[in-house]
Amino acid sequence: MNETLTTADGRPALRIERRLAHPPGKVWRALTEPEHLSRWYPFTATELDLRLGGLIAFDDGRGTVMDAVITELDPPRRFAFSQRAPEGMARESEDLVRFELHPEGEGCVLVFTHVFDDRFAAASYASGWQVCLDALSAELDGAPPEVRRPSAESHDAYIERFGLDAGSAEETADGWQVRFERQLTRPAETVWTLLTGGSRTDAPEPAVGGPVPRGFTAEDIPPGEVTAAERPAVLVYTWQSAGRTAGRVRWDLSPGTGHGARLVLTQTGPEEADTERGTALAAWRRRIAELAAQLRELP
Structure with a gap:
C-alpha cells in the first residue's frame, strides 16, 4: 500500500493506492452496495441512493448519523461523495472521499483519496483507512473482515512519515x-x-x-x-x-x-x-x- 499526504485545492489530501486481485466490477459492488460497504467502511450505510447527487446516510452505531452527497459516479471507475459533519457539529467545509478503479491484469488498482481540513489529523486518518482497506480486501476475498482499532504504532509511524512531528x-x-x-x-x-x-x-x-x-x-x-x-x-x-x-x-x-x-x-x-x-x-x-x-x- 502506498500512502502520501498531499494537497487538493489548498486542503490536505490523503492518497492511498492499493492493488487488488479482483476485477473493477467486483470491487465496485463492494464500494457502492450498502450491504458490502457497511462491512468494511467505518460506518454503516443505512441508505445509499446510487446516482449523481444522491444521498448516503451513515450510522456510527452510537447514535450519530452522518449524511453524504454523491459528487462523482462513473461505474465502475469513479465513485466520490462529500461527507457532512454530524448534526450539531460546526465545520466550515465537508470532507471529500473518492475511489478510483484502474484495471490491471485480472485485478485492479484502487486509488483512494480523502480531502479534509485538519492537517494534524492525517496520521489518524491514514492509520484508520489502512484498517478499513484491509477489511475491504478481506470482504473481496470472502473472508470475515476484521474490525479492529488502529494501533498507536501505526499512527505514530504516519506522524513521522508525514512530517507532522x-x-x-x-x-x-x-x-x-x-x-x-x-x-x-x-x-x-x-x-x-x-x-x-x-x-x-x-x-x-x-x-x-x-x-x-x-x-x-x-x-x-x-x-x-x-x-x-x-x-x-x-x-x-x-x-x-x-x-x-x-x-x-x-x-x-x-x-x-x-x-x-x-x-x-x-x-x-x-x-x-x-x-x-x-x-x-x-x-x-x-x-x-x-x-x-x-x-x-x-x-
Whole structure:
C-alpha cells in the first residue's frame, strides 16, 4: 500500500493506492452496495441512493448519523461523495472521499483519496483507512473482515512519515513563538496523569506559584513556576534564561480525532533570546516524541 499526504485545492489530501486481485466490477459492488460497504467502511450505510447527487446516510452505531452527497459516479471507475459533519457539529467545509478503479491484469488498482481540513489529523486518518482497506480486501476475498482499532504504532509511524512531528517558529510583536501540534494516542486525562508523575499516587498536582512537574519540561528549557493549571487541559509556566524569566511555555490538551487528545504546545521568547528559539524547536521535538513513545507503552 502506498500512502502520501498531499494537497487538493489548498486542503490536505490523503492518497492511498492499493492493488487488488479482483476485477473493477467486483470491487465496485463492494464500494457502492450498502450491504458490502457497511462491512468494511467505518460506518454503516443505512441508505445509499446510487446516482449523481444522491444521498448516503451513515450510522456510527452510537447514535450519530452522518449524511453524504454523491459528487462523482462513473461505474465502475469513479465513485466520490462529500461527507457532512454530524448534526450539531460546526465545520466550515465537508470532507471529500473518492475511489478510483484502474484495471490491471485480472485485478485492479484502487486509488483512494480523502480531502479534509485538519492537517494534524492525517496520521489518524491514514492509520484508520489502512484498517478499513484491509477489511475491504478481506470482504473481496470472502473472508470475515476484521474490525479492529488502529494501533498507536501505526499512527505514530504516519506522524513521522508525514512530517507532522516538526514544529514551527514565527516572529511576534514581543519576540518569537515556537509551536507544536500533535495528535496523541491516549485521552487527555491519561496524558495529564503521565505528565504529572505516571501511576504514582503521591504525585502532586501542579498549582499556580508552584514547581513545574518534570513531565511538562524539556531538556535545555529551564522551567520557572506554574502560572496557570487546569486538569487535564492546560498548564502554563515561565521559563528562565540567564536567571531571569524569558517567556512562557503553554501545554493545551483538547479532544482530538478519536485516537486521543490533541496537544498544542507553545513557547514564547524575547527577541534578544533569538538563539534559544532553535534550541526550543529541537528540545520540544525530542520531548514530544518521548511522550508519544511513553503513551505507546501504556497497557
